[in-house]
Amino acid sequence: METVTRFAPSPTGYIHIGNVRSAIYPYLLARQNKGKFILRIEDTDRERYVEGATELIEDTLKWLGLEWDEGPVVGGDHGPYFQSERLEIYHEWAKRLLAAGRAYSDDTPPEKIDEYRKQCTEAKKPFLYRNYRPSELNYEFKEGVPIRFKAEPKDYDWVDAVMGPMHAGAETQDDIILIKKDGYPTYNFAHIVDDALMQVTHVMRGVEYLSSTPNYLALYEAFSLDVPVLVSLPHILAPTGNKKLGKRDGAKSATEYRDDGVLPEAMLNYLACLGWNDGTEQEIYTKEELIDRFSLDRIQSSGARYDETKLLWMNGQWIRQIFDTQGARALYDRTAGFWPESADNYSEEYRLQVLSIIYDRLKTLSDLKEMTAYFFEDPEIDTDMLKNNKFLKKLSEVEIEDLLKKTIAKLSEISEWNEDVLQDALNALLEETGKKPAELFSLIRISVSFAPFSPALNLTLNTLGKDVSLARLNAVARSI
RNA sequence: GGCCUCAUAGUAUAAUGGUUAGUACAACGGGUUUUCAUCCCGUCAAUGUGGGUUCAAUUCCCGCUGAGGUCACCA
Numbered sequence: 229m230e231t232v233t234r235f236a237p238s239p240t241g242y243i244h245i246g247n248v249r250s251a252i253y254p255y256l257l258a259r260q261n262k263g264k265f266i267l268r269i270e271d272t273d274r275e276r277y278v279e280g281a282t283e284l285i286e287d288t289l290k291w292l293g294l295e296w297d298e299g300p301v302v303g304g305d306h307g308p309y310f311q312s313e314r315l316e317i318y319h320e321w322a323k324r325l326l327a328a329g330r331a332y333s334d335d336t337p338p339e340k341i342d343e344y345r346k347q348c349t350e351a352k353k354p355f356l357y358r359n360y361r362p363s364e365l366n367y368e369f370k371e372g373v374p375i376r377f378k379a380e381p382k383d384y385d386w387v388d389a390v391m392g393p394m395h396a397g398a399e400t401q402d403d404i405i406l407i408k409k410d411g412y413p414t415y416n417f418a419h420i421v422d423d424a425l426m427q428v429t430h431v432m433r434g435v436e437y438l439s440s441t442p443n444y445l446a447l448y449e450a451f452s453l454d455v456p457v458l459v460s461l462p463h464i465l466a467p468t469g470n471k472k473l474g475k476r477d478g479a480k481s482a483t484e485y486r487d488d489g490v491l492p493e494a495m496l497n498y499l500a501c502l503g504w505n506d507g508t509e510q511e512i513y514t515k516e517e518l519i520d521r522f523s524l525d526r527i528q529s530s531g532a533r534y535d536e537t538k539l540l541w542m543n544g545q546w547i548r549q550i551f552d553t554q555g556a557r558a559l560y561d562r563t564a565g566f567w568p569e570s571a572d573n574y575s576e577e578y579r580l581q582v583l584s585i586i587y588d589r590l591k592t593l594s595d596l597k598e599m600t601a602y603f604f605e606d607p608e609i610d611t612d613m614l615k616n617n618k619f620l621k622k623l624s625e626v627e628i629e630d631l632l633k634k635t636i637a638k639l640s641e642i643s644e645w646n647e648d649v650l651q652d653a654l655n656a657l658l659e660e661t662g663k664k665p666a667e668l669f670s671l672i673r674i675s676v677s678f679a680p681f682s683p684a685l686n687l688t689l690n691t692l693g694k695d696v697s698l699a700r701l702n703a704v705a706r707s708i
Numbered sequence: 709g710g711c712c713u714c715a716u717a718g719u720a721u722a723a724u725g726g727u728u729a730g731u732a733c734a735a736c737g738g739g740u741u742u743u744c745a746u747c748c749c750g751u752c753a754a755u756g757u758g759g760g761u762u763c764a765a766u767u768c769c770c771g772c773u774g775a776g777g778u779c780a781c782c783a
Binding site: 391 | 709711733734744776778781
């Protein structure tokens with residue numbers, strides 16, 4: 229049987245990274261088995277619906293490279309893929325249950341239900357609506373009246389691919405609402421119908437649905453459906469506390485990370501390995517490797533804490549990996565929009581060269597903005613920075629001036645300006661002046677960049693070019 | 709409160725009866741002619757607790773503790 233998985237978010241806002249993993253795992257499983265990955269939009273809650281959320285979801289999946297085989301935009305044989313466009317289907321399925329005496333229209337006023345619930349809460353007992361079920365049941369489909377499942381509670385045993393063998397008693401099943409009074413189905417009902425119609429073989433979702441599973445099992449049974457493989461994914465925990473990572477912890481959307489210069493490879497890699505591993509000590513995985521190695525039985529059953537530091541470390545690894553294995557050009561192609569504005573005035577070739585000497589310092593692509601500004605515009609001379617430098621503060625102004633002059637003289641003589649010649653010249657200068665590298669090099673480095681840090685001195689000078697380097701050194705010499 | 713789930717260093721995890729409990733991030737220290745980073749080397753650091761079973765428990769069983777989920781006309 230073909231493996232069919234799905235990601236079924238509700239469009240209530242952006243999907244934050246805590247949820248993205250629920251898209252990654254089904255995607256990996258589908259690709260591994262040459263099956264299908266479906267995107268289905270669960271927009272049955274009209275009050276929480278957020279305009280534009282669907283586009284945000286699509287953007288996120290596209291950015292991460294999680295292309296879907298059926299769903300919005302691409303279509304498919306089992307559409308529509310918006311639940312709001314499938315109301316007739318749910319009604320029809322509900323009517324089947326009504327006809328079979330397994331569901332009933334229930335117009336008990338909400339206040340009454342709240343009262344029952346309150347009684348239970350006060351008595352410290354779980355609330356089960358079926359204990360308050362009306363004695364006369366209405367099996368007619370009625371507009372504007374909720375339809376409830378008529379539970380026939382019993383014991384269930386099933387296997388969760390992550391949690392293992394599960395057991396639940398009769399107390400876990402209730403008369404859940406199938407169709408709300410506004411005619412929209414509840415999640416509990418709609419996903420069962422859709423998964424069946426779309427031939428979904430693996431249902432992956434957060435552990436919070438584990439408690440409701442017996443109700444789903446009852447529904448599958450009532451419709452004589454095969455139960456798909458059930459996969460409960462543990463929560464991703466916020467950096468502090470023990471709560472699930474959520475928007476109110478400031479959980480960013482995946483696209484925010486994109487805009488901050490995180491590579492999709494790194495995001496995918498990090499999230500996939502948060503709560504899953506292949507048993508080896510490998511840390512960096514390409515998407516293809518993840519597809520190849522992924523397995524349900526190695527998904528962790530406990531929650532995993534989200535650690536942005538490790539994400540950023542991984543991003544740095546990916547930046548270097550792309551540069552080293554695919555070339556400077558490949559990395560450069562990812563940097564559009566991350567350069568300082570002044571970089572626009574320079575050629576692509578020059579920016580490429582800057583990238584080549586700075587790339588191993590990047591944690592995110594957005595670091596380019598602050599780390600490369602002095603390559604594109606003359607820095608403001610900050611004599612305090614020179615004087616307060618820990619290596620330079622022992623030197624007098626006269627000494628500094630003298631060193632700058634000697635440096636200018638030496639560099640002026642160079643006719644073939646390249647990194648090797650520069651290194652030789654710098655070494656010669658070191659010998660002539662008798663200064664330590666820490667002193668001389670810091671002086672030159674700061675004079676041409678006025679940046680807290682920069683690449684190796686000969687590389688920086690080489691990229692800057694002879695004219696710019698000398699001009700900056702002269703400017704500093706004059707202002708001492 | 710009922711039901712359910714989870715439990716190895718600060719974090720993510722490896723090891724499913726036998727290892728000096730491994731790896732990575734972080735932290736700390738050192739090296740690579742300046743800085744920051746990369747890279748390399750090193751240090752610190754863990755089986756929640758109490759009982760069993762066993763020659764032997766991180767691993768199997770039970771109690772406890774702790775954490776989380778769920779008990780919506782939200783998903």
